[in-house]
Amino acid sequence: AQSVSQHNHHVILSEAASLELGCNYSYGGTVNLFWYVQYPGQHLQLLLKYFSGDPLVKGIKGFEAEFIKSKFSFNLRKPSVQWSDTAEYFCAVIPPSNYQLIWGAGTKLIIKP
């Protein structure tokens, strides 16, 4: 079945560590790609998105993601995490000729102060 996969369900890092969260999808053709974040007690917020153009996308709060078409990947990165980055991160895809978001299972990120 076509899907979106996030490799790590839980990640624990110390402040100032570098972060990379993996996301792979299984849809061919042109896709729209998203990373959303859900901070504790808050609703889903858009971190960044890729529709076309430069495959390196910069989002809010110092996050970036790289679209690698050949690997069907859209990994999220941040060079130096902060305690306030503790949250759940979701990768989502709009498949070709579709409007719905298909979601990964999410990665819970805990940053130790």
Added chain:
Amino acid sequence: DAGVTQSPTHLIKTRGQQVTLRCSPISGHKSVSWYQQVLGQGPQFIFQYYEKEERGRGNFPDRFSARQFPNYSSELNVNALLLGDSALYLCASSPGTGTQYFGPGTRLTVL
């Protein structure tokens, strides 16, 4: 500007009852989508409406229905509630296609 709003925030129902959840999109957005998020999982698509027409339906039983009103607000109805319907129900709005912006959700508990 106001974001997506949903009501109620929390709801407790018993098995077999019916529930109606409400969503108001961001001003100017004509599309509303509904998702179900069970604890520990990513959201699952239920419906999408655009200009008051259903544009997509996920793999949910016919007990789930929705509609969109002329002011682009939307309601999600669930009949004959089951314990497994307990979840966070999310509403998202978008201008048409592409980026969806989410509301805070309605937490439904079925006892």
